[in-house]
Amino acid sequence: MNDKEQGQQGQDDWRRVRFDVLEQIDKLPSLSSVVHEFLVLSRQEYFTAADFEKIISKDQALVARVLKVANSALYGRSRTVPSVAEAVVLIGLDNLKRIVYAVSTEGLTKRDLAHYRFHPDGGFWLHSMAVGLTAKVYAEAAPEAGLRGEEAFVAGLLHDVAKLIIDDFLPDGGPGPVDLQDESAAVGLNHAELAEYMLKQWNLPPAITDAVRHHHDQPGAGAGNESGILLGLAEGLCDLWRVGREHPVDLSIEAPVDAFLPALEQVGLDPSRWEAVVWDIRQQLAGIEDLYHQGA
Numbered sequence: 001m002n003d004k005e006q007g008q009q010g011q012d013d014w015r016r017v018r019f020d021v022l023e024q025i026d027k028l029p030s031l032s033s034v035v036h037e038f039l040v041l042s043r044q045e046y047f048t049a050a051d052f053e054k055i056i057s058k059d060q061a062l063v064a065r066v067l068k069v070a071n072s073a074l075y076g077r078s079r080t081v082p083s084v085a086e087a088v089v090l091i092g093l094d095n096l097k098r099i100v101y102a103v104s105t106e107g108l109t110k111r112d113l114a115h116y117r118f119h120p121d122g123g124f125w126l127h128s129m130a131v132g133l134t135a136k137v138y139a140e141a142a143p144e145a146g147l148r149g150e151e152a153f154v155a156g157l158l159h160d161v162a163k164l165i166i167d168d169f170l171p172d173g174g175p176g177p178v179d180l181q182d183e184s185a186a187v188g189l190n191h192a193e194l195a196e197y198m199l200k201q202w203n204l205p206p207a208i209t210d211a212v213r214h215h216h217d218q219p220g221a222g223a224g225n226e227s228g229i230l231l232g233l234a235e236g237l238c239d240l241w242r243v244g245r246e247h248p249v250d251l252s253i254e255a256p257v258d259a260f261l262p263a264l265e266q267v268g269l270d271p272s273r274w275e276a277v278v279w280d281i282r283q284q285l286a287g288i289e290d291l292y293h294q295g296a
Helices: 003-027 033-042 049-056 060-070 084-091 093-109 123-141 149-158 180-187 191-201 206-213 226-240 257-267 271-285 288-294
Strands: none
Touching (some): 003 191, 033 093, 049 093, 060 084, 093 149, 123 226, 123 271, 191 206, 206 226, 226 257, 257 271
């Protein structure tokens, strides 16, 4: 085979792999319309708990799952929560939204991956949820990054979603370190690039797709990628605590501000607020493993 034929073969292989990748994306569970509607509602200046209830009530299966989690030992209620309206009153709107987002995306995140280092008892889901919760706290503390809290949460939940596809194309060998170059060699794109394509196909807002696309950018690499730096900051803290990587989660590990200063500067988060923000994140992540098991 001459050089021209080899080049043509490479192009043909690329087209074949690309088609396989697209086929795999089409086979993934669809993203619930509830996620889109929640995001739209959260952008409005005025909304009530009743508005969220109307959205959830369109999907009776979702209502059943939400009430199951709301009535679980995780929230320790002394009496049964019979309706979404009472769930809002008893566990709060923020907790209700957390449950709804978790349940709505679990078809994409509640599975084990063969090649990535997540622990087998829901590690990928736990990592995704933790990054979402952490990114939400950061976004609310650093509005200059251009990412609303709800958008940051969804971006965190879905930031690694393309690994579900890439995992099927990586060489055999079991869990191990997989870097962006390994992913590009396997499918032509790394997981951040492929996720951008997937989220655009699902018609998610540009703020979310941009954050996911740039969450592996290095601080200072360029202006305009602050949302991606914020999302990467969230993943960095969750990886420091090994959330989803090891079991059980240890949130007591110290998180020195010096390790995160370049990212904090770019997203506009005052380092003097670091300890308070990290405390808030720990509160959000406390019991996250229980949320996984109670929602099963």
